[in-house]
Amino acid sequence: MSEFNNVSVVKKANVYFGGNVSSRTIRFADGSVKTLGFMLPGEYTFNTADPEIMEIIDGDLDVLLPGSENWLTITGGQSFDVPANAKFTVNIKTATDYCCSFLK
Amino acid sequence: MSEFNNVSVVKKANVYFGGNVSSRTIRFADGSVKTLGFMLPGEYTFNTADPEIMEIIDGDLDVLLPGSENWLTITGGQSFDVPANAKFTVNIKTATDYCCSFLK
Numbered sequence: 542m543s544e545f546n547n548v549s550v551v552k553k554a555n556v557y558f559g560g561n562v563s564s565r566t567i568r569f570a571d572g573s574v575k576t577l578g579f580m581l582p583g584e585y586t587f588n589t590a591d592p593e594i595m596e597i598i599d600g601d602l603d604v605l606l607p608g609s610e611n612w613l614t615i616t617g618g619q620s621f622d623v624p625a626n627a628k629f630t631v632n633i634k635t636a637t638d639y640c641c642s643f644l645k
Numbered sequence: 646m647s648e649f650n651n652v653s654v655v656k657k658a659n660v661y662f663g664g665n666v667s668s669r670t671i672r673f674a675d676g677s678v679k680t681l682g683f684m685l686p687g688e689y690t691f692n693t694a695d696p697e698i699m700e701i702i703d704g705d706l707d708v709l710l711p712g713s714e715n716w717l718t719i720t721g722g723q724s725f726d727v728p729a730n731a732k733f734t735v736n737i738k739t740a741t742d743y744c745c746s747f748l749k
Contacts (some may be wrong), residue, residue, distance in 0.1 A: 543656055544654065545656065547715065548652060550648065550671055550681065551647065552647055552744060554683050556683075556703075556742070557739045563667075567654055577654065579667040581664050590693075593647065598656060599660075607746065636667075638660070638667075
């Protein structure tokens with residue numbers, strides 16, 4: 542799916558790490574929420590509340606998932622899951638375009 | 646308006662200047678198009694096709710508009726218009742969140 546239809550978009554960006562990570566909140570008719578975001582090269586640690594699916598649209602990164610000691614290499618077209626109430630770290634190699642789905 | 650409702654959002658980001666500028670394309674039911682974008686500090690020159698209204702949601706910049714020799718200082722809450730088929734340059738002082746409306 543290249544386009545989300547019949548959605549609401551929050552105008553103001555979500556901004557993290559001085560702007561190196563920014564995203565837009567997308568609300569769906571069924572009440573679910575996703576963010577479409579962009580990350581510049583660097584290392585960032587995030588905390589989850591709900592479980593998340595991180596779909597990488599474009600870019601290259603390594604991710605250290607909760608409970609793991611091994612970095613996973615992820616590239617555009619791949620995704621990774623993060624459990625609720627957990628911490629994960631990404632090391633962005635090339636500017637990365639992503640879609641994050643929050644699962645209830 | 647803090648949220649756009651009943652719109653379509655193109656999933657893949659528009660990426661410029663190595664990712665220092667990125668945006669998402671928002672399509673409205675009436676056929677009009679806006680982008681919600683983010684610019685990191687730096688100087689960027691853009692070319693317009695249609696006339697544009699650049700609404701600055703947050704951030705600080707100077708803009709050199711077509712035909713002008715004087716930079717205008719713009720901050721969050723302000724906007725500026727750019728004619729069609731023209732060039733404008735922005736000097737982003739602090740990470741800037743914007744909404745660009747394309748006029749037909």
